[in-house]
Amino acid sequence: MGKSAVMSTIASAPESWPWPPIVRASVGWHLLAVGAAVFVPGAAPWAIGAIVLNHVLITAAGLTPRSSLLGPNVTRLPKAAADRREIALTIDDGPDPEVTPRVLDLLDAHGQRATFFCIADCVLAHPALAREIVARGHSIQNHTAQHRHNFSFLGPRGFAAEISRAQQVLEETTGQRPSCFRAPAGLRNPFLAPVLHRLGLLLVSWTRRGFDTRERDAATVLARLTRGLAAGDILLLHDGHAARTAAGRPVVLEVLPPLLARIRADGLRAVTLPEALAA
Incomplete structure (x- = not known):
């Protein structure tokens, strides 16, 4: 495929973004933690800890320039x-x-x-x-x-x-x-x-x-x-x-x-x- 065709394909990419697994898992993790804090007696400290741990993981991925956890990242040529x-x-x-x-x-x-x-x-x-x-x-x-x-x-x-x-x-x-x-x-x-x-x-x-x-x-x-x-x-x-x-x-x-x-x-x-x- 020529350069112009590749650029055309990229330019016409759909607006919807397929969120990476780590981000989707993070949303689910937050919901689970909040649910546990609300409905399980004594679970609030553990829920807060789980949310903090999740944020640490996401932050670490963002601070790692070559990581692909947050989305596509070209680190080598094809x-x-x-x-x-x-x-x-x-x-x-x-x-x-x-x-x-x-x-x-x-x-x-x-x-x-x-x-x-x-x-x-x-x-x-x-x-x-x-x-x-x-x-x-x-x-x-x-x-x-x-x-x-x-x-x-x-x-x-x-x-x-x-x-x-x-x-x-x-x-x-x-x-x-x-x-x-x-x-x-x-x-x-x-x-x-x-x-x-x-x-x-x-x-x-x-x-x-x-x-x-x-x-x-x-x-x-x-x-x-x-x-x-x-x-x-x-x-x-x-x-x-x-x-x-x-x-x-x-x-x-x-x-x-x-x-x-x-x-x-x-x-x-x-x-x-x-x-x-x-x-």
Whole structure:
């Protein structure tokens, strides 16, 4: 199936959301606990404990970026892409006027493609740079409007406002409507999945990450990304909010040259997420 057909299928997805088993079980658990508290003498403390335990489980699922308990979550490329020896290099939190142009030059020099999960407010601040990302063969996807630190605490309306606004800004700026979404830090709650479903967006996390927003040693970041590197992996780096080496250089710029060389040496090819997910 071609990319356009896949996008059409996603866009025409039904409005109703098939709630995941853990969410349906949570509703039943709450009803059972309330019923026990009301009708069973002395059961109230146990019922409260059961509800608290349930909330802890749901919260833990939302705080685990690679979890699929709260809804679909792409953590690896599909088998067809892995069979083609493809990986996805994803770069978050930009565009950044200092770092992103040099990232683009490095990608061009090695003949590889990347997916940039961009913050809409940064795109508004640097629209020409966003258009250059697309013009040079890369993909821009949705990383919310503002990258709010309290994003995982939002409800349905808050999620819809942040994500819809980002969709509009990114499409109007680049001419391409995002099909993938990544939450800030990968954190979320049960209300996110139905909003993404309604907007025709796929939640994408990663296979491995370098923690390059806080790790200043490029060798450590590189080791995290390349340890067990294999076809189908989704790698995470940052052009925005990038940590700096002791010499003051953005870590991503130190990591990319040896990482891209390793990708080529292993017979792998970095492609955009829409390309990898289209089949």
